[in-house]
Amino acid sequence: MKKYIPHIALSIGYLLISWGLLFWLNFSTEPDIFAHLVAIPSLVIFTGYTANLILRKGA
Numbered sequence: 001m002k003k004y005i006p007h008i009a010l011s012i013g014y015l016l017i018s019w020g021l022l023f024w025l026n027f028s029t030e031p032d033i034f035a036h037l038v039a040i041p042s043l044v045i046f047t048g049y050t051a052n053l054i055l056r057k058g059a
Contacts, residue, residue, distance in 0.1 A: 011055040014051050015048065015051045018043075018051075022043055
């Protein structure tokens with residue numbers, strides 16, 4: 001279990017930073033249907049998947 005703790009911390013840190021920046025981007029850009037309904041949600045899903053890969057395979 002101890003060998004997974006660094007991967008969990010890295011995964012959660014990655015999610016907090018990337019989703020925080022995407023949340024900021026969502027509210028700092030002009031209203032645009034593509035950005036708000038396609039690009040930003042796709043990036044959220046992609047970063048969640050990447051964090052899952054970090055957790056499963058290690059850094």
